[in-house]
Amino acid sequence: MREFSLPALYEVPTDGNLTDLIRRNAAQHPEVAVMSRKVAGVWTDVSATQFLAEVRAAAKGLIASGVQPGDRVALMSRTRFEWVLLDFAIWSAGAVTVPVYETSSAEQVQWILGDSGAVAVLVESDVHAAAVASVRDSLPELAHVWQIDAGAVEALGTAGAEVSEETMDLRMVSAKADDPATIVYTSGTTGRPKGCVLTHRSFFAECGNVVERLKPLFRTGECSVLLFLPAAHVFGRLVEVASVMAPIKLGCVPDIKNLTDELASFRPTLILGVPRVFEKVYNAARAKAQADGKGKIFDRAADTAIAYSRALSTPQGPTLGLKLKHKLFDKLVFGKLRAVLGGRGEYAISGGAPLGERLGHFYRGIGFTVLEGYGLTESCAATAFNPWDRPKIGTVGQPLPGSVVRIADDGEVLLHGEHLFTGYWNNEAASAEALADGWFHTGDIGTLDEDGYLAITGRKKEIIVTAGGKNVAPAVIEDRIRAHALVAECMVVGDGRPFVGALVTLDEEFLSRWAEENGKPAGSTALSLREDAELLAEVQRAVDDGNAAVSKAESVRKFRILPTQFTEEAGHITPSLKLKRNVVAKDFADEVESIYRA
Template sequence: MREFSLPALYEVPSDGNLTDLIRRNAVQHPDVAVVGRKVGDVWTDVTSVEFLAEVRAAAKGLIAAGVSPGDRVALMSRTRYEWVLLDFAIWSAGAVTVPVYETSSAEQVSWILSDSGAVAAIVESDAHAAAVESVRGGLPELREVWQIESGAVDHLVATGAEVPDATVDERSAVAKADDPATIVYTSGTTGRPKGCVLTHRSFFAECGNAVERLKPLFRTGECSVLLFLPAAHVFGRLVEVAAIMAPIRLGCVADIRNLTDDLATFQPTLILGVPRVFEKVYNGARSKAQADGKGKIFDKAAQTAIDYSRAMDGARGPSLGLRIKHRIFDKLVYSKMRAVLGGRIEHAISGGAPLGERLGHFFRGVGFTVLEGYGLTESCAATAFNPPDRQKIGTVGQPLPGSVVRIADDGEVLLHGEHLFKEYWKNPEATAEALADGWFHTGDIGTLDEDGYLAITGRKKEILVTAGGKNVAPAVIEDRIRAHALVAECMVVGDGRPFVGALITLDEEFLGRWAAGRGKPAGATAATLRDDPELLAEVQRAVDDGNAAVSKAESVRKFRVLASSFTEEAGHITPSLKLKRNVVAKDFADEIEAIYRTDTSGGRG
């Protein structure tokens, strides 16, 4: 058993709640732009004083509508300015926010609203309103539904016009540090989602210590962050609260199809994403270079960036020759990549899955550092992350200051600290199981090195045991295979089987470019190309790269390229892009069987 901790850098208030942050900002940073609101194609800054006034006006409307202290209010929307405004308005009314993914089905909406006992819901679109209406008969506690695109904010402001300021002040002070701030329903890979109760203390401990440890990323008046992750996800909420706490300018992107334009106009210094985002940035840049006849130059530049970053960790640093090459490629390649990200980008934070050592070194060598972190809904997002001054690529960093990470005898990662969730809503049995002996049992398998850096190697419940008795952690191989531009998703199989296999889906966006560059028929799809020898050879290279990370007994011997993708709508992946292995295994059972029906000499199934 090994454990590691760092001293707290932030003292959690003994009382009070998250609404204290916006009142403090209005006093201490009245003219600082805390949120960027996009109107049409133009970003408009909202100062601390203006934001507080808008939050209070919306909170008055909630109070006038009968929302009482402790009531649960559902918030179903894409990531946009109104999300941040209404989140703080709900807290200012003394209530508890229940985020709902905007992609949720009517069945999921019904479960979350009924289980939480939500008395009101704020939705974004007609589709969201229709989803709520379709299940409203089973939601006796739901009294009000407001729609953002139909003027919900203006309606609330008008409704609450007669509510005295003193009433809002009183309501804002009702919640204490240990009271629930939000109930986030886990997008679990099995079973119905559980309502994870995160308190105001959880967010104070999480965001306060993160902002202090990551100070270079949160310089008031200088830094800005563009949020395009789902605000309903705990990672997105971390960004929201941490930005307000710092404070730094926060921008929200509702439609990621316009992300490139938003990066160019907002010009953030910080972005956050999952590894797939950063893989697409790399693959997109490489693909464009190849299309322009500059593929060899890009590959040389990429290798130089990686070599330069790796040399930065050495005692002597990069050699003179490497520094010269790096300077040349900075003008030819790296500066253009940074320009695509707005031109001011300094750091990025990646979570949700391993980024991969090669990509980590590439981006640092290009000129902006991707800091990997690790966390869960139950840990209020990040429970470990790489600090900018002591980054160790290939790990998810050191524990959040003020918390403890322990590796149990069976390799499971255990957590302790004020940032942890309070309980699972109305589920004492699950709470007791997860918080046994005062430690949160993550279900993840990991290691701690001598400096307290954590590496996650797999999920305890996802460990496969082949017929030969070999334990296999799927994530190690899957993440390496998924890094290939052609691969969208990869799921390793083999539990109780004679060898390890894999189901692979193709990235539709990249597939079109790949096919066109190799003279394949126009309009070719995964369904028409899945048996194409050239495509299979390319996928085999991705599999070979994944196999290089594991032993021969753990390596993928056979794979199947699927004709369709894993989708959230079909229940194959969660909104945070985690595989629901049991659903995939059921829906693609014939494809799995095909892997083991064929000759076992190697290659595809």
């Protein structure tokens, strides 16, 4: 058993709630832009004073509509300015926010609203409103449904016009530090989602220590962050609350379809994303270079960036020759890549899945360090992250200051700290199992090095045991295979089987480029090319790269390219892009069998 901790850098308030932050900002930084929203396609700043006023107006509408302290109010929307506004309005009314993924099915909406006992729901679109309407008869406690696209914010402002300032002031201080701030339903890789109860104290401990440890990234009046993660996900909430706590300017975009354009117009100093975002940026840049006949130059530049970053971790540092090569490629390649990421930032924070050591070194080598972190819904997002001044690529960093990470005798990662959830809503049995002996049992397998840097090696329940008795942690090899531009997703199989196999889906964007470059018929798809010898050879190269990270007994012997994608709609992945292995295994059982048929 091994454990590591760091002293707290932020003193968690003994009382109070998250609305203290927006009142403090208006008092101390009244004219500082704390938000930015799109108006007629143009980013428009929102000052701390203006944001507080808009939050109070919406909160008055909730109060006038009968929302009481402690009531649960659901919020179902894409990431947008109104999401943040209404989240703080719900807290200002003394209520508890229940986020719902905007991609949720009617059945999931029914479960979350029913289990939480939500008295009201704020939805974004006609589609969301229809999903709620289809199950409303089974939700007797649901009294109100407001739609953002139909003027919900304005309607709340009108409804609350008669609520006095004194009433509003009292309601804003009604919630205490240990009261629930939100119930976040885990997307769940198996079974029904469980509602994680996170208190105001949880967010203070989490965001306060993140901001203090990464202080140069959160300079008021200088720094900004663009939120394109789902606001319903706990990582998105970390971005929201930490930005307000600093405060720094926060902008929101609903999806990543036009992310490059949004980054260019907003020009954030800090980006928070998942590994797939950083993989796509790298793969798109490499593909463009190849299309322009500059593929060899790009690959040499990438190798230089990786070598330069690796050298930064050595006592002697980069050699003079490497420094000169790096300076040359900075002018030819690296500067252009930083411009794609907005042109102002030097750091990003990545979570949700492993980034991969090679990609981590590549980004640090181009002058844009991606600080990898690790966390769960139950830990209020990040429970470990790499410090800006001492990142250790290949790890998820050191524990959140003020918390403890312990590695149990069986390798499971255990957590302790004020940032943790207090339990699962309406589920005492699951709470007792997860929070045994004062420690949260994550279900993840990991190691701690001598400096307290954590590495996650797999999931306790996802360990595959082959027929030969070999234990295989699938995450290691899956992450390496998925790093290839052609691969969208990869799932390792082999439990009880004679060897390890893999199911692979193809990235549709890069498949079309590859098909054109390799003389395949126009309109070729994964279905039409899945048995193509050249395509199989290219995917085999990705598999070979993954196999290089593991022992022979753990390596993938055979794989199958699937004709379709793993999708959230089909139930194959969660909104946070985690594989639902049992669903994939069931839906593609014939494909799995074909791997072992011979």
